[in-house]
Every structure is written in C-alpha cells, then in structure tokens.
Amino acid sequence: GxxxxxxxxxFNGNCSRKLVTVAMDTSEADFVQFTFLLSCAxxxxxxxxxxxxxxxxxYSRNGGITWNALSELYYDGANARFVNILLPMExxxxxxxxxxxxxxxxxxxxxxxxxxxxxxxGKQEETVTILYDNFSHxxxxxxxxxxxxxxxxxxxxxxxxxxxxxxFYDNTFPSNFCGRNNVIKAGExxxxxxxxxxxDFVAETGYILQYTIVVLCERTKKPHxxxxxxxxxxxxxxxxxxxxxxxxxxxxxxxxxxxxPTVHFASPNWRRKTICVLMFVFRRPIRFRLxxxxxxxxxxxxxxxxxxxxxxxxxxxGDCVKDAGREPYCICDAxxxxxxxxxxxxxxxxxxxxxxxxxxxxxxxGILDNAESSGNCGHLIESNALTFDGVGPKQAETIDLDLxxxxxxxxxxxxxxxxxxxxxxxxxxxxxxIL
Numbered sequence: 001g002x003x004x005x006x007x008x009x010x011f012n013g014n015c016s017r018k019l020v021t022v023a024m025d026t027s028e029a030d031f032v033q034f035t036f037l038l039s040c041a042x043x044x045x046x047x048x049x050x051x052x053x054x055x056x057x058x059y060s061r062n063g064g065i066t067w068n069a070l071s072e073l074y075y076d077g078a079n080a081r082f083v084n085i086l087l088p089m090e091x092x093x094x095x096x097x098x099x100x101x102x103x104x105x106x107x108x109x110x111x112x113x114x115x116x117x118x119x120x121x122g123k124q125e126e127t128v129t130i131l132y133d134n135f136s137h138x139x140x141x142x143x144x145x146x147x148x149x150x151x152x153x154x155x156x157x158x159x160x161x162x163x164x165x166x167x168f169y170d171n172t173f174p175s176n177f178c179g180r181n182n183v184i185k186a187g188e189x190x191x192x193x194x195x196x197x198x199x200d201f202v203a204e205t206g207y208i209l210q211y212t213i214v215v216l217c218e219r220t221k222k223p224h225x226x227x228x229x230x231x232x233x234x235x236x237x238x239x240x241x242x243x244x245x246x247x248x249x250x251x252x253x254x255x256x257x258x259x260x261p262t263v264h265f266a267s268p269n270w271r272r273k274t275i276c277v278l279m280f281v282f283r284r285p286i287r288f289r290l291x292x293x294x295x296x297x298x299x300x301x302x303x304x305x306x307x308x309x310x311x312x313x314x315x316x317x318g319d320c321v322k323d324a325g326r327e328p329y330c331i332c333d334a335x336x337x338x339x340x341x342x343x344x345x346x347x348x349x350x351x352x353x354x355x356x357x358x359x360x361x362x363x364x365x366g367i368l369d370n371a372e373s374s375g376n377c378g379h380l381i382e383s384n385a386l387t388f389d390g391v392g393p394k395q396a397e398t399i400d401l402d403l404x405x406x407x408x409x410x411x412x413x414x415x416x417x418x419x420x421x422x423x424x425x426x427x428x429x430x431x432x433x434i435l
Contacts, residue, residue: 006170008116012040014107019100019115020064026096029087030122030200030285031235032057036073037080040112053111058099059091067099080116084237087122117168122200122235122285130307130322131165131201135174136182167197167287177300178217178270184302187295194227196301197289200235207277208309209242209288210320215299216266221370221390224297229262229273231288233281242275242288249429258434265392266297267369274313274320277306317341317400347402355386367397377423380412389423409435 011017038055054074058067071085098120105111171194175185186194215227230239245261246253262275277286290301303319310320310328318330318341332341351364355373362368370390377387388394415433417423426432 008035008037008114009118010040010112010114011102012112017102017105017113021098021120023063023095023097024120025094026087026092026120027094028122029092029120031087032070032083032085032098032118032120033236034083034118035080035116036083036113038073038075038113039110040114052104053102053106055100055102055113057085058101059087060097060099061091061093061095063095064097064099070098075110080114082236084235086235117170119167130305130328131198132305132307132322133165134182134303134321135184135301165199165201167199167289168195169197170195171295172196175300177298178214180270180300180302183300185298185300186290187292187298190296191294194292194295194299195289197291198287198306200285200287201306202284203277203282203286203306204308205279205282206308207282207306208274208313208320209277210272210274210303210305210313211290212270212272212302212319213264213290213299214267214270215264216297217268217300218266219268219370219390220266220297223391224266225292225294226392227264227299228291228293229264229288230291231281231286233284233286235285236287239289239291242277247430247434248432260393264299265369270302271367272303272316272319274316276309276313312340314341317343343400347400349402350406351398351401353386354381354383356383358384360386364399365396366399367395369396370394371396377414377417380414385412387423 009019011019036055051074054072056072057070059070060067068090070087070091071083073083100115102111102113169184171189171192172184172186173188175183177183177185184196186196211229213227216224229242231242232239241261241263243259243262246256246259248258262273264271264273288306292299305320305322307320307322308328310318310330314320314330314332315336317336318332320328321331322328330339330341332338335344336342337344348364353360353364358373360368360371360373370392371386371388371394373384374387375384376389377385379385386396388396413433415431416425
C-alpha cells in the first residue's frame with residue numbers, strides 16, 4: 001500500500017526480516033522518524049493480533065555485538081502511521097547503528113510490514129539563520145541525491161552554504177506551472193498525500209515566513225482538498241497552523257485579532273503570503289510543511305523565505321531575499337519601488353463599484369475568491385450584486401488605497417436569502433461576514 005509516495009521498503013520474506021543501518025555519528029541527533037505499516041492485508045478481516053509478531057527498533061554502539069531496545073511496534077490499525085522516537089543520551093554517540101527486526105512471523109499478509117520516509121538526525125552543528133529557496137534549477141555534484149530544484153541556500157554567520165534543508169517532498173516535481181518557470185509542482189498523482197517540509201532549524205526574533213502559492217490555477221466550485229501550511233516544534237509529532245483560525249464566534253478568540261487559518265484553496269493566480277513567526281516558537285527547533293491530505297487538484301510552490309523580515313515586509317508587494325554580506329532586501333512587484341516596495345504613483349483615493357458589469361474589474365480589487373457579479377441572491381439595489389458562493393474562503397480584498405481624507409465605508413449587504421434555492425438563509429453566527 002501507499003505509506004507516503006511511490007515505493008516503500010516492504011518486508012515479506014520467509015527467512016528473516018531485518019534492516020540494519022551503517023554506523024553513524026548520532027552525537028548531535030535527536031530522533032529516529034519514519035512512516036510505518038504493519039499488516040499488508042487489504043479488503044479482508046485479517047489483522048495482526050499477536051504481539052510476538054511485532055517489530056523491534058534497537059540500537060547498538062559496539063558494531064552489533066549487543067543491541068538495546070528503543071521501541072516496539074505492533075498492530076494498532078490498518079493505516080500507516082508516523083513514528084517519532086526520541087533518542088536517549090546513550091544512543092547519541094559515534095558509531096551508533098539502528099536495527100528494525102521482526103523476531104517472529106508467519107506467512108500471512110497480516111504479518112508483513114513496511115517502512116518509508118526514514119530520517120535519523122535532528123540538530124544542526126551551527127544555527128541556521130536564513131532559509132531561502134527560489135527553486136531555480138541548479139546542479140550540485142556534491143549532493144547527487146537531492147531533489148532537483150529543491151536545494152536551499154542557507155546562511156550561517158554570513159556564509160552561504162548549499163544544503164538540503166528539505167525533510168521530504170512527496171508527490172512533487174520541478175516543473176513549470178500557471179505562467180511561471182522553475183517552480184515545485186505538486187499533486188499530480190491523484191489520491192496520494194502531498195508534503196513539502198523543511199528540516200528543523202532555530203527561528204529568531206523578527207522572523208517571517210514568506211512563500212508564493214497557487215492551487216489549480218483556475219476558479220472552481222467543486223469540493224477539493226486544500227493545502228495546509230503548518231509548523232511543528234516537537235519534531236513532527238503534532239502540527240499547528242502557522243496562523244490559526246480566530247473569528248468572533250470562537251470562544252477562545254475573544255479580544256484577539258481576527259485571522260483565517262493558513263489554508264489555501266483554488267485560485268486563478270499566484271498568491272504571496274507573508275506571516276510573522278509567532279514569538280513562542282523562537283529559539284527552539286521548528287519545522288514547516290505544506291500538506292495536502294489526498295491530492296485531487298494540482299498546485300505549485302515558488303519563492304520560499306524564512307528569516308529576518310525585510311523593511312516593512314516589502315509592504316506586501318515584493319519578495320524578501322538575502323545575499324551574503326548584506327541585510328535582507330526586497331525585490332518589488334511591477335509598479336512598486338524603493339526599499340519598502342511603495343507604489344510608484346499616487347494611490348487611488350476612493351473606491352466605488354456597483355457591480356453592474358458581468359466582470360468585476362481587477363483595477364479595484366486585489367483578491368476575489370468565490371465572488372462574481374450576479375443576481376443569484378436577489379437584487380439588493382438594482383441589477384447585479386457581488387455574490388459569494390463556492391468552496392473555500394469567500395472574500396473580496398481591495399487594492400491599496402489612500403484614505404487619509406476618507407470618512408466612511410458604505411455598502412448594502414444581505415447574508416443568505418429566503419425563497420431562493422441558490423442562496424440559503426443564515427443558520428449560525430459563524431455564517432457572518434467580517435469587514
């Protein structure tokens with residue numbers, strides 16, 4: 001079966017079932033991590049109930065003369081699971097080996113097992129201060145096993161090092177997508193999970209996470225699996241949204257800033273996301289991932305940056321980059337300039353839109369998600385209105401405006417409707433709209 005992506009190491013022989021690593025220097029390692037599945041029986045009532053048929057994880061510091069137990073794995077469900085084993089101090093040494101072994105087994109499918117995405121490691125010898133990847137195509141002979149286009153430029157104490165800072169990149173390929181070249185395209189194998197995740201590194205005060213993403217590259221009203229952007233501070237045991245959901249109807253969010261979770265649904269164009277890294281994750285190992293549970297739409301990732309913020313985070317109109325010997329700086333979008341990426345010409349001083357036209361102009365709206373000019377919810381004033389429906393967030397975001405002389409925001413709105421099949425009445429507070 002599918003543990004992660006493509007193939008896994010499958011143990012089904014009749015003689016012995018064992019995997020032993022080479023001797024390693026684990027003096028700076030933290031964990032052994034992998035995806036594990038016991039019982040390859042599918043579509044039947046067969047499952048492994050005998051604990052003696054479990055799999056043992058051991059380590060040795062004397063070339064395999066003696067082995068010390070780390071963990072025991074036995075059947076706890078038909079699905080693959082993530083296993084994270086923290087190394088005891090005794091296992092952190094030069095010359096340590098690890099062994100996966102099934103001491104007893106029969107010849108049934110329910111006693112076969114598989115391992116995928118094995119990673120032994122953890123700490124870096126020196127603190128990684130900047131992680132930046134624009135996925136341009138490079139060739140590094142010293143790193144022959146790296147995923148093409150998945151090589152990060154890492155800065156340590158002002159020195160550029162080329163390292164593979166990506167933990168795993170399942171169901172992803174370097175490609176061109178949605179009008180951009182040299183990006184990471186994900187989700188082409190439908191039904192399989194997609195994961196793009198960094199290794200652990202230490203974040204500092206003033207860090208931001210910035211990336212550019214597009215899902216599907218077109219509008220759709222069909223249900224689909226979104227892309228979740230998450231972080232972990234316990235080596236992948238648990239994951240949390242980089243920005244959690246916080247709305248007025250959430251009892252734990254009273255008095256806090258309103259926010260949407262870092263989840264991306266289908267959009268017709270590329271979206272840049274810039275997020276301030278939360279203070280409570282500073283100075284401790286942290287990893288990030290973009291995850292899709294079961295791919296049913298294609299998406300792509302470009303220009304990932306984790307490090308000290310550029311001036312005013314480029315005002316939302318530029319990419320933050322870092323070169324050796326200089327502070328982080330902005331590469332501004334077309335029409336924006338300066339160290340902070342301000343608009344070159346004067347901002348529009350007001351916005352007025354009756355939505356009478358069938359196509360809502362992008363000259364006034366920066367983002368329109370699940371929004372179109374129509375009469376599906378009735379006529380509020382006259383002709384069409386901006387109507388929101390579909391899967392995922394329903395939102396409209398204006399362009400940047402100069403509102404120093406403005407006095408009000410005025411509009412007509414209705415949430416839900418009665419007597420119309422396409423626009424149902426409101427049922428709960430969380431059906432509300434936030435301005």
